Amino acid sequence: MARSLARLVKGFQSITALPAVAAPACASLRSASLRTMAVPLPFSSKPRDFSLPNVSWGPEMLRLYEFYNNLCERETEGAEKRRGPWQRLPSYNRSLKYATGGVYLSKIIQSKARLFTRNMRNPGAAFEYVLFVNKEEQRCVCILQAGHLLEGPPGHVHGGAIATMIDTVTGTHASQLCEPVMTANLNINYRSPIPLGSTVLIESTLDRKEGKKTYISCKVTSTDGSKLHTEATALFVSISISHLLLGG
Numbered sequence: 001m002a003r004s005l006a007r008l009v010k011g012f013q014s015i016t017a018l019p020a021v022a023a024p025a026c027a028s029l030r031s032a033s034l035r036t037m038a039v040p041l042p043f044s045s046k047p048r049d050f051s052l053p054n055v056s057w058g059p060e061m062l063r064l065y066e067f068y069n070n071l072c073e074r075e076t077e078g079a080e081k082r083r084g085p086w087q088r089l090p091s092y093n094r095s096l097k098y099a100t101g102g103v104y105l106s107k108i109i110q111s112k113a114r115l116f117t118r119n120m121r122n123p124g125a126a127f128e129y130v131l132f133v134n135k136e137e138q139r140c141v142c143i144l145q146a147g148h149l150l151e152g153p154p155g156h157v158h159g160g161a162i163a164t165m166i167d168t169v170t171g172t173h174a175s176q177l178c179e180p181v182m183t184a185n186l187n188i189n190y191r192s193p194i195p196l197g198s199t200v201l202i203e204s205t206l207d208r209k210e211g212k213k214t215y216i217s218c219k220v221t222s223t224d225g226s227k228l229h230t231e232a233t234a235l236f237v238s239i240s241i242s243h244l245l246l247g248g
């Protein structure tokens, strides 16, 4: 148990320490931390960052990615590049490799476990998304391109897939504010269906923090903001690392 806890703490520290910067800089920082760490990282040494553009991304997805990516750097008077108000969050298909929530997981399950939203081999088939966070404004924006395997009502995105993305965006946002957290409550109003294959914006804002509780609001809109697809509120409760290890 003590060894697991040590691994988990290290693993968690290495995740939360990952900077949200452009991919090459991120890779070099990761390899630097690899040299100094005595325990295995929760990822392979070269994890794929799923939040970077791939061939499946359509023009709208790429346009918005470029838009927010440009806000991640601001140019100073001497044409120097400085960190801007927004940060792109890298995204991997595994979070905490050694946390099993106190339940027995076979080695096969442990080795095959993947983040639900990042488990498709075929680019563009399901969830294509990238998240940007603005810590000053306590806001998070996700650009989502909903692939053909997310069908619910004919030609439209499944409500559970929309809920999954809302949980992911608000959960990631909450864990940026006060890691680590778990979703305690999620309320969703579906206002208008999302066409399959379309690109939408998911925006989350911090409502308030009360001790262990973080309240977040979220809306899903068309990319020009003219159509409201979904609204949600979420409650996240901060958990101790032992909660992850031992279960609730």
Ligand SMILES: CCCCCCCC/C=C\CCCCCCCC(=O)SCCNC(=O)CCNC(=O)[C@H](O)C(C)(C)COP(=O)(O)OP(=O)(O)OC[C@H]1O[C@@H](n2cnc3c(N)ncnc32)[C@H](O)[C@@H]1OP(=O)(O)O
Residues within 6 Å of the ligand: 015, 095, 096, 115, 167, 168, 169, 171, 172, 175, 180, 181, 182, 183, 184, 185, 211, 212, 213, 235, 237, 238, 239, 248
């Ligand atoms: C997991 C962290 C990993 C971090 C890694 C970061 C890397 C990022 C990588 C990839 C990003 C992907 C992001 C995905 C995000 C998805 C997140 C999920 O989907 S989580 C799965 C679904 N959620 C559950 O399975 C929870 C099950 N429930 C529990 O474990 C507990 O009930 C828990 C933790 C929610 C609360 O338990 P207590 O014992 O810690 O806390 P108590 O004392 O019960 O409550 C604290 C306060 O919260 C209120 N509260 C609790 N539950 C509530 C509820 N359902 N509604 C309203 N209030 C509630 C209580 O009344 C209390 O309030 P008063 O302090 O007294 O004012």
